[in-house]
Amino acid sequence: xxxxxxxxxxxxxxxxxxxxxxxxxxxxxxxxxxxxxxxxxxxxxxxxxxxxxxxxxxxxxxxxxxxxxxxxxxxxxxxxxxxxxxxxxxxxxxxxxxxxxxxxxxxxxxxxxxxxxxxxxxxxxxxxxxxxxxxxxxxxxxxxxxxxxxxxxx
Numbered sequence: 803x804x805x806x807x808x809x810x811x812x813x814x815x816x817x818x819x820x821x822x823x824x825x826x827x828x829x830x831x832x833x834x835x836x837x838x839x840x841x842x843x844x845x846x847x848x849x850x851x852x853x854x855x856x857x858x859x860x861x862x863x864x865x866x867x868x869x870x871x872x873x874x875x876x877x878x879x880x881x882x883x884x885x886x887x888x889x890x891x892x893x894x895x896x897x898x899x900x901x902x903x904x905x906x907x908x909x910x911x912x913x914x915x916x917x918x919x920x921x922x923x924x925x926x927x928x929x930x931x932x933x934x935x936x937x938x939x940x941x942x943x944x945x946x947x948x949x950x951x952x953x954x955x956x
Contacts (some may be wrong), residue, residue, distance in 0.1 A: 807876070808942045814855065815935035821880055822928040825922050833839030833916040836900040844900075845914040849888040852878050882888045888915045 835845040855876040880884045895901060896909035 809939055811877040812935045812939040812942065814879060815934060816939070818850075818852050818878045818880050819928045819935065821883075822852075823925065824885060825850050825900040826925045826928065829916050830918065830921050830925075833914055833918055836898070836911055844890055845916070846890075846914045847888075847914065847916045849886050849939045850883055850885050851881045855879050860931075888916055890915050912928070912950060 829847050835909040838842070838845050855878060890912040892907065892910040893913050894909055895911050898911045901909055901911050
């Protein structure tokens with residue numbers, strides 16, 4: 803694995819964790835939103851689904867068996883951002899404009915399925931992952947600079 807590969811891997815982690823932090827901040831901002839943009843119900847929490855980048859399916863030459871194989875662990879990518887379909891919270895507030903008017907749930911308001919404690923925990927985790935990827939990039943840069951410095955002295 804080359805040094806530029808390490809920078810690329812760290813870069814994919816930085817991008818993915820930044821997006822995750824953006825999604826978490828959007829979830830927290832809408833933790834009390836009882837009507838979404840379409841007007842068809844409360845906000846539903848978003849989830850970031852990530853997957854490792856797998857480059858195993860590269861062409862292999864009979865002359866050079868390893869071919870262009872760069873192996874597993876080439877970083878991470880965001881597969882999709884999906885809605886969390888866990889049940890919504892019900893809060894009794896008959897004076898709320900979005901309160902259910904008829905039926906067994908009369909007087910209850912459907913609130914978003916955003917758990918603030920869970921979001922803060924995810925935010926801390928994503929922040930630490932971002933910092934770790936930043937440290938990998940910084941250390942790799944220092945190693946590259948040291949290599950250039952050594953090559954000049956030869």
